[in-house]
Amino acid sequence: MEPLFELAIRLPTRASRGLLRALHSQLRAAIINGRLKPGVQMPSTRALAASHGVSRNTVLAAYALLLGEGYLIARGGSGTYIAETLPRSLADKPKAGEESYDRRLNAAWRRRRPPFGRGAPQPAPRLSFQLGVPDIGLFPFDIWRRLSARALRRFAKARPAYHDPQGLLTLREAIAKHTSSTRAVACRPDDVVVTAGAQQAFDLLARTLVTPQRTVVAVENPGYPPLRAALIAAGAKVVPIPVDSEGLVVNGVPDDARIICVTPSHQFPLGTAMSMRRRTALLEFARARNAVVIEDDYDCEFRFADRPLDALQTLDRAACVFYVGTFSKSLFPAIRLGFVACPPWARRTLVTAKEYADSRCPELMQHTLAAFIAEGHLVRHVRKMRAIYSERRQALLHGLHSQFGHSLEPIPSAAGLHLAAFCKTSRDPDTIVERARLSGVGLYTLNRFATGKNVPPGLVFGYGAIEKAAITEGLTLLRRAW
């Protein structure tokens, strides 16, 4: 049956050369501004042509343009639909009159977009290779509940006070001990600043290290968009630097860069580890130019091979590395706790910025986490999860080799909760991801994390929150969608 289509379209006279342009731009505008909703079926070209008195070829040409731009999706046999995920660059662009464009907003924030793009939340796919999330179903909430009840009992009896904005001493002690035993990160409790996740660490570092419109910051490309966003919001001149199989291409960092941001343990999103050669070159670069390095060690707990290479913070002899850690992966993202192990010269300023930003992190959560680490639960949980994630990763690698041997090449990596793969065929990754989504499978394209177009086509699979059987099923559906 023909779908109902009540959009008013005003077209020039039939003979006009602007007919196609007018039809295409009005349909596109209706999709972007939401009058035509994602998932809605478009009328057949024949019906639309008849109802507007234009030739079917004109409608066919307009549909072809919209299909090519990603606004429409053809579902073999069943018709043409508005795409569920609109092309990012255009759908994200704020329009005059939209709230984010209002002149009462500070000009620097007016057009700012969320780091992962705007757009209505999509329903979660049934089988999701979601990135950046651990399996909270396996978290020992019974232990957490007990420790948190204990923290609450103590808190109820204590004298009310504002605690240290740097973070509770018991938590900083636990973090310093834990990171020095697991990552050989040499820090004392005094060097640790507790933050609301890694993201607040990035934000505070950006505010305290960047001089707006002056400071040049080198970031990995592809890289982690929320880090880039925090730097840009602070006024940094952000320069994307390519990443190869050894990590950030240090030779490509401009001489005037004063901050260099890296994920050396497990490059986000490619997954490679930075080679020792590059680590040494990066530290030498920073030392020679009085620059600093932000080392984002977001999922280093989950390693599936031999001993990891030393952290940059461990190798640093010039007090230039800010080591950022998070409990979002080892525990769960809702905890909103992370930390910076910072050089002594920066600590006071960082704590002041923290106090200006949000005073301090919630005390009860900090007490509970301190006890969780100090009593050995973190180490036990990580050990258990490492075995589980390792199995999932094996299942994913096996599936990629057996079902996509000719089309995908997994990028070698030995850590973390996600895996990336380069496409070996000419298939467009955006189309593959969109088709997979329509089949109930969620995954990502590599270019979603890139600036510009110079990142090879590829896909990214998270395996933290998807079980082994679902990995196999997801890959089978992906194969069909391919």
Ligand SMILES: Cc1ncc(COP(=O)(O)O)c(C=O)c1O
């Ligand atoms: C590269 C990278 N850095 C840091 C984080 C941690 O962010 P947060 O601690 O703010 O949850 C993530 C989470 O997905 C990440 O992927």
